[in-house]
Amino acid sequence: MSPKTQPNIVLRTAEPKDSQVCGQICYDAFSAINIAHGFPCDFPGPEAPIGMLSMMFSSPNFYCVVAESEGRIVGSNCLDERSVIAGVGPITIDPGAQNLGAGRKLMQAVMDRASEKHAAGIRLVQAGFHTRSLSLYASLGFDVREHLACMQGRTQQRSVSGCTVRPAQTADLNACNALSHRIHGFDRGTELEQAIHSGTASVVEREGRITGYATSLAFLGHATAETNVDMKALIASAESFGGPGILVPSRNSDLFRWCLSNGLRVIQPMTLMSVGLYNEPSGAWYPSVLF
Numbered sequence: 001m002s003p004k005t006q007p008n009i010v011l012r013t014a015e016p017k018d019s020q021v022c023g024q025i026c027y028d029a030f031s032a033i034n035i036a037h038g039f040p041c042d043f044p045g046p047e048a049p050i051g052m053l054s055m056m057f058s059s060p061n062f063y064c065v066v067a068e069s070e071g072r073i074v075g076s077n078c079l080d081e082r083s084v085i086a087g088v089g090p091i092t093i094d095p096g097a098q099n100l101g102a103g104r105k106l107m108q109a110v111m112d113r114a115s116e117k118h119a120a121g122i123r124l125v126q127a128g129f130h131t132r133s134l135s136l137y138a139s140l141g142f143d144v145r146e147h148l149a150c151m152q153g154r155t156q157q158r159s160v161s162g163c164t165v166r167p168a169q170t171a172d173l174n175a176c177n178a179l180s181h182r183i184h185g186f187d188r189g190t191e192l193e194q195a196i197h198s199g200t201a202s203v204v205e206r207e208g209r210i211t212g213y214a215t216s217l218a219f220l221g222h223a224t225a226e227t228n229v230d231m232k233a234l235i236a237s238a239e240s241f242g243g244p245g246i247l248v249p250s251r252n253s254d255l256f257r258w259c260l261s262n263g264l265r266v267i268q269p270m271t272l273m274s275v276g277l278y279n280e281p282s283g284a285w286y287p288s289v290l291f
């Protein structure tokens, strides 16, 4: 086999004006890999990733880098710095420039950044069918933590007895952050606060106290709850899930089977991977597509 030609890849910080090109690459890269494996694209069109990257490239909460080859952008990557655990993604390389080393450089850049910022750990979620990303992340030191079933639909059971789900408010932050500490060992308070302000967050109450929260019932949201009962109440409250679906940890057999028996469909397999601090969660939870 001939050795691959290594182009001269130069990295630089992403700027808001890069979001148009990077968003198109993001759409093209996910479309190509998903379609090649018989899965729908994660985005309905290029506008969604362009908008998402425009937000990330402009936000002080995200560290974002682009890779250029011969003066042309060939890919980008982002690091979510909103908690003590940093989240990677989306990382995408132009389909015509893949497998030439740009992805590894973009991953190393965000890992170096996380280390400079003393992040306690780094996490990401990869498409479970994608052999290249799985191999790349594992070789960079990421451990496989959880198999996830991306699920979509509307549960037949519309509520759970004894549980009340309502929009989250700023006054709920302390209780939600304390719950996250108990279950994961850290909180995601900044992310939750932003979700409360944007109106996507919800909490579940049982026996007069908060027993779970979701930043959103969506691909980009995460949820944490004391028990599966509380998590089922959160999931049952949604008419549908934003984006491709929510990421149900399939090792949580009770929750996974409840989702299946309620008519939810598995859209695609995904994998949660981590470097650094990782506590086995001691409750019910689902990650966002970042972690």
Ligand SMILES: CC(C)(COP(=O)(O)OP(=O)(O)OC[C@H]1O[C@@H](n2cnc3c(N)ncnc32)[C@H](O)[C@@H]1OP(=O)(O)O)[C@@H](O)C(=O)NCCC(=O)NCCS
Binding pocket: 029, 030, 033, 089, 091, 092, 093, 094, 097, 098, 099, 100, 101, 102, 103, 104, 105, 125, 126, 127, 130, 131, 132, 133, 135, 136, 139
């Ligand atoms: C995943 C992605 C970002 C990787 O970027 P890339 O520039 O193509 O990858 P690189 O060339 O830097 O690295 C790929 C590595 O995986 C290895 N690899 C690829 N397929 C492999 C396989 N089947 N088994 C083992 N190793 C494999 C390559 O040999 C290379 O290893 P090396 O660095 O030791 O030589 C890019 O392919 C992409 O955008 N894919 C589509 C979108 C996507 O899936 N993004 C990730 C979301 S989690």
